[in-house]
Amino acid sequence: MKKSLIIYLINFFVITACAQESKSINSDAVNWIPYLTKNGDYIYVDKNLKQQINTSFAYAQKFTETGYAIVSDKNRKDAVIDSYGNIIIDYTEESISLNTINNLTLIKKELEYDKKMPVWKWDWNIMGGDIKKSQTYKKTEILVLETNQLILSEDVPYDEEDFNIGYYSFDGNHILMNDNLYEIKNNKFKKLKSNIDRALDKGRYIPTSSEKFNIHDIKTKKPILADLVETKKIEVALNKQLFVLDSINQDRYAPDVPKLLQNLQTKEIYIYPEYDKAFPKEIKNVSAEQLAFLKDVSLVYSVNNSPYFILGRFNYDHSVWAYDWLYIDQEGNVLDKINVKDFFILDRVGYLVWPDKHMILPKNEIKKYNKIGKISSVYNNENLYIINTCNEQNGEKKGLWNIKTNRWELEPIYSSIQSLDSKNNIYALKKEKTEAYILFNLKTLKQIGDKSYDFIYSNGFAHIKKPNNEDLYFYIDIKTGKEYRD
Structure with a gap:
């Protein structure tokens, strides 16, 4: 235990010292390119092919805007260098990746290893007579390179959750990363909330829940919409009678956040993907053709930054998978066309x-x-x-x-x-x-x-x-x- 603590402290001071030495980065490094030489190694050059660092590497990536790059040796071990060629993170068996935000560098280190399991977790292969006594694990750490702040440290079975340094930015100071909400202030990451299922536009988000869902805003402590529950139908007034849209937005696998959320007190329904406005409680001026369409609607989307909702009816006559479309605005007016920009409905593999x-x-x-x-x-x-x-x-x-x-x-x-x-x-x-x-x-x-x-x-x-x-x-x-x- 004492030995581990001493090693940790040595590593901490070494990394911290290196990070402090690298505060004054060469801003030109972001434009340097790894150059493949005839010897099969890489050197860093500028646009004029002039070498910038007097070191070659078995492999090299481009520099981040903060002045760091990942390099590899002949044993395929990764390291991190600064814009002067100094090794900031030494060559390691861990896989390394970098990302930047607010002029800070996020580094992820991940290591796979076999972990001996207790006897009750052994994998008994009765037919083959083999007993697997270990399981593959992965240890993941995410740190801020400039400050050595540890943001995340997880040790989980290989086939469980993945952790990464990709993030969703709400504004200049708030991000969502690995389902956690962070505030970045004075070069420090402060975790504000955990277990967030969905990031929304305009600084809003939905925390994880199994029954009632809340919509929060990064600027307020209390939810802006509370106690929303899943519903599978939309009830509206049509020609002074109750009209029900049901069997809509059904998925093969239930999403973490339902696509229809209802406020039980006001009966208002908020719809995927941004849950930004309530569906109208009355549909107005519907023709016979439009009424027939509404009876077969199976897809309802809310178009963010607009007053519109998209209604889709699956068209079984098409030779390819397709929908017919109708539209409703917040006032309940039915429309045959709308004009919106930068809004798409995608299938599971990203096609329109x-x-x-x-x-x-x-x-x-x-x-x-x-x-x-x-x-x-x-x-x-x-x-x-x-x-x-x-x-x-x-x-x-x-x-x-x-x-x-x-x-x-x-x-x-x-x-x-x-x-x-x-x-x-x-x-x-x-x-x-x-x-x-x-x-x-x-x-x-x-x-x-x-x-x-x-x-x-x-x-x-x-x-x-x-x-x-x-x-x-x-x-x-x-x-x-x-x-x-x-």
Whole structure:
């Protein structure tokens, strides 16, 4: 016990001292690139290929905006260096990842190991005669690199909960990470609440509950909506009679937070995904056709930052899985169309359910294809959609459609389209499944460079396989096609 304490204190002071030495970082480091040399190791260079750190590594990642990077040795052990090449976290068997927030660096260290179990937890294989006396565990720690503040320390079985350093930011000082709400003040993380199931917009969130749910705001201690309960139906007045929308928003697996929450006192119902407004208690001016539609509604969504709700009726006549749509505003008016931006309904694998192909493509384009398949929006560009098509001539292909100009930016002749930089219109394209990716500038409609790659990530990390089947991993400048390798 004393030995462990001494080792901990030594490590604490070493890491703290290193962190203090690295407070004055080189701000240019965020622009340095790991360069693959002919020897198979990596050095850090600037845009002009001038070496910046006089050390080479078996592998190296880009620097964070706070001036730290993960490097690896030939034994595949990770370490963390600062912008002067100093080792801040020594090479370790633990896997390491970094993230930044508010000019602070979050570091996650994770180690898998076999843990001997007590006899009552042994895995007895009666048929095989084998007894498994240990179980794989993972130990996870999350710290702030600059201050050495320990945010999380967990030791759990391998197949149980994962912990990470991804976070949802409510504002500049409040984040949700690993189901915990933190306030960041004076470079310190203060845990305000635990067991939060869902983050909402405008600083709101829903804590974990099994029966009654509350909606909280990060600025207030008391809930802004309390004692909400799950309901499976919506009761409204229609033509002075009670009308019930039931069998709606049903999932194969029950979500942690129900998609319909009702206040038992006011009878108001708040709807997924943001639970930001109550569904109207009366539906007005409904035609016979709209009434028939309402009777078969199975999907109800609330469109945040708008007065609208989306109603979906599954259309069994379609050759592909699809819905028909109707809309209601907060006043109960039924609408055939609405105009909203940056709102999507996605299926479980991230493809669009709403808006659907009929809202995105004109009829003459739809008729050209035997099938319009999965559709996905381009991140940070509300006008562009990657659309799967199928016809007898080309088979299954993807294209890039511009809903504003009503034309194909990229004709559907590609097996894969990946948006790497939507701001600068840079894409990775692959025509056939057996081919490699090329870089393409959508603005100039020209290929970037003359090389192709097995994969390219948005940060420029790429892979190719040499004729001798050797794997090469290196970085490229996706704007110019410049490769950082010998």
